[in-house]
Amino acid sequence: MQPPIPIGTVLQNRYRMLQILGQGGFGRTYLAADQGRFNEYCALKEYIPPRDSAYAIEKSKELFEREASVLHRIQHPQVPNFQAVFEEDGRFFLVQDYVEGRPYSEILSERLSQGRAFSPNEVLEFVRQLLPVLNHIHKKGIIHRDISPDNVMHREQDAQPVLIDFGVVKAIATQLQDDSGSGPTTVGKPGYAPSEQIRGGEVYPSSDLFALAVTAIVLMTGRQPAELFDSNQMIWRWRSLVTDVPERFAAALDRMLSYRPGDRYPAATDVMEALDSVGRDPGTASNPEAQGISPSGIAPSAPASQLRTVAIGRAVEPSYARTSMAEVPEGNPRNRRPPDQPESSFWDDPVALGTVGAGVVILAGVAAWAIASQFARPPVFVTPTPTLSPTVSPAPTVPPAPARLRQQIKLRPGKPQVFTRTLNQGDSITYEFDGKKGETLSASLENDQVLMTLLAPDGQAIDNRASQVSRWEGTLPIDGTYLATLNPSSGTGSRDFRLLLSLTEPSQPEPEPEPEEPKYRNRSVSLVPGVEQLASGDLDANTIQRYTVSLKSAQSLTARVVEGDATLRFYFPNGEPVPDMVGSEGTVQADADGRYVVEVTRGEPGSYTVALALTAAPEPEPEPEPEPEPTPTSTPTSTPTPTPTPTPTPTSTPTAPAPALTPIPTILPPDPAVSPTPEG
Structure with missing residues (x-):
């Protein structure tokens, strides 16, 4: 279900959210201020339709508007008025009057904490006040389907019970699931809804009467329906838990609780007729407002009048005297004349008539003489003495003391x-x-x-x-x-x-969601060097695809994303990730034989395709042959011809000029590097 609408949000430029009043499986109920009606409070009932298909959304809208039109037809003071229906951000909203008060379930819990529940007389009046409401909606062909202490509010304004929550949202969900064949959704609370409603979804006016009777015995006993119903005997055991219940009221509740719909009262008017005189003084008129159940558990003390009705007027002719006790004037019974004895009339006595006639003649003569004497006298004018009226000063108004x-x-x-x-x-x-x-x-x-x-x-x-x-x-x-x-x-x-x-309440920080353990899918891949192989599949955000490839030392594994928003990671045989190798493509070279891994992940669910390729290890380059060392050429060493030491010529003693000496030439060996040129 979608998250709640934040407090303070304004929908339709009109309804400002103030509070979440309740939450169910299909939506929530909000308290809102209607800015189009002077910030009057209203209740917004939310329905969030399934988003699995356009049909479900369109069907939800159709059913929601149809249910809203049903509520619009009710128009009863004990049912919140329907105001509007609208759609916003894929959610449907139904606007109704806000009922100021508390549900009866809450009042019952408060009383049970004090060791008491509702009295039989309070519950009898509670049932009497709701029966006309049920009669009104049933005549319009509307069944509430979800009557329980949770769905009846005690309105503070007039202490009247008000029916709320007509099961609109659940009814829509039921029809949607019936159309889709996904199984039934029950409308109504277990224990309060009758068997035909729980099992087959069929409802009748007597189904609401059944739920009203269960609500009544729960309020009187303080027990839940499961504690009161004997499933072995298929009967309700509640009478022994409550005393002073009028027998006719108890019998009416038992009939309303009948298992078979045909054994119950067929209509609310039949129950009203059965309870018409239960617990009432024959001379006392019922005042529902005065006898309403107050939240504190004490009915307002406003006793009805105990005075009898008195007939005022002419005496009734004896032949038609059918006077009831309520029509007889109060007085002493001994002074009353029986109605069948006529009294004697004055006009039946002739002596009395003659006496009266003579008196009339004498009185007429005296009156004529008095009138004539009055006209014969002169008129006398009397000046009246003025009467002084004292001036009365108004008493000073004393303002009431501030409260x-x-x-x-x-x-x-x-x-x-x-x-x-x-x-x-x-x-x-x-x-x-x-x-x-x-x-x-x-x-x-x-x-x-x-x-x-x-x-x-x-x-x-x-x-x-x-x-x-x-x-x-x-x-x-x-x-x-x-x-x-x-x-x-x-x-x-x-x-x-x-x-x-x-x-x-203070908002609690939402705990960080624990990371979900990822799911791994493993696949071994055999690759032929030089041949690229494609691998594809579907992944969600929590699933990792692993491809394992055996590499020989110095072989290279290349992977790249061909299609899809996927990410690749490479791992050594020892499980350590290859550094700086995360992305849409990469290459890893094996430094030793082993099983290398390529992981494929996606941030969002979807498909992917990757290409894997193996590159063979390069042939080792032959070691260069050592260059042969050059054989050194021996240079012949020429033996120099020794120069003969000239024998000195002895000089003669006489000092004659010395003869010139002729030098002897030195012969050098040939340059071994130079080839000699042959002679001739």
């Missing part, structure tokens, strides 16, 4: 309450309620001529925004009793106000 009212209320998180009252100038009213640190308080007044001050348990304003304001929202700083004091603003005259108070 200082104080009221303790139970304000619970998630249960907004509305208070209305009239304050005169100088009056004030203080509402006391308990709050806890961290809770959020929202307080708003519709009438800006009445202001409020919110005080913390220490007697100081909660903050600098909480004095003489019409709206405040914030977090409570400490535990304790808080005060909301309201008083009229400047001016004269009375002021009506409507105050909405609501508490919200």
Whole structure:
């Protein structure tokens, strides 16, 4: 189901969300302020249709509008008025009046905590007040289908029970699932709904009467339906748990609880007729409003009049005297004349008639003489003496003393309450309620001529925004009793106000979802060097596809994404990831023999195709042959011809000029590097 609509959101530029009132399997119910009707409170019932097909959405819209038209036909003061229906962001909303009050299930729980339940007389009046509502809707061909203490509100305004939640959303879901053949969805609460409704989905007016009777015995006994119904004997065992139940009322409930629809009362009017005189004084008129069930469990003390009806007028002719006891005047019975004895008439006595006739003649003569004497006298004018009327000064009006009212209320998180009252100038009213640190308080007044001050348990304003304001929202700083004091603003005259108070529990941080263990799919792939192989499949975000390829040392594995938004990762045989090898393609070269892995993942569900290729290890390059070392050429060493040492010629002693010496030439060996040129 989709998440709830955030508080403060405005739908249709009109309905501002204030609070979530409840939640079911198909949607929620919100408290909203209708900005198009002076922020009047209303209830928005949400239905979130299945999104699996366009047919389901279109069918949901059709059924929702049809159910709304059914509610529009009801028009009964004990059923919230239907206002509108609309669609926004794929959700359907039904707008109804907001009922200020509490469900009877909540009142029952409160009483059980005090050791008591509803009395038989209270429940009898409760049933009497709801039967005309059921008769009204049944005549229009509408069956409620979901009557229980949860779906009957005790309205604060007039203490009347109000039927809510006609099972519209569940009815739509049932019809959708019937069309799709996905199985039945039951409308109605187990234990309160009869067997024909639970098993086959069939409903009749007597089905609502059955649920009303179960609600009645639950309110009287404080037990749940499963504790009251004997499934072995197929009977309801409730009478022994309650005393002082009028027998005719108990018998009517037993008939309403019959297993077979044909054994129950066929219509609400039949039950009304059976209960018509149960528990009533024959001379007392029923006043449902005065006898309504109050939340505190005490019926308002407004006894009906015990005076009998008195007939006033002419005496009835004896032959038609059929006077009942309620028509006889109160008085002493001994002074009454029986109606069948006629009294004697004055006109039947002749002596009396003659006496009266003579008297009439004498009186006529005296009257004629008096009139003649009056006209013969002169007129006498009398001046009247004026009468002095004392001037009465009006008594000074003493203004009433200002009223200082104080009221303790139970304000619970998630249960907004509305208070209305009239304050005169100088009056004030203080509402006391308990709050806890961290809770959020929202307080708003519709009438800006009445202001409020919110005080913390220490007697100081909660903050600098909480004095003489019409709206405040914030977090409570400490535990304790808080005060909301309201008083009229400047001016004269009375002021009506409507105050909405609501508490919200401190929001708990949502725990981080634990990561879900991924699912692995493994596949071994044999690749032929030089041949690219394609692999494809479907993945979701939590599934990983692994391809394992055996590589020889120095072989290379290449992988690339051909189709789909996929990511590749490479792993060594020891499971360690190949560094910097994440993306849509990559190559890893084996440094040793082993099984290498390529992982394929997708961020969103979808298909993929990858190409895998194996590159053979390169042939080792032959080692270069060593160049032969050149054989050194030996250079012949020429033996130099020794130069003969010349024998010195002895000089003669006489000093004659010395003879010149002829030098002897040196012969060099030939350059071995130069080839000699042969002679001749």
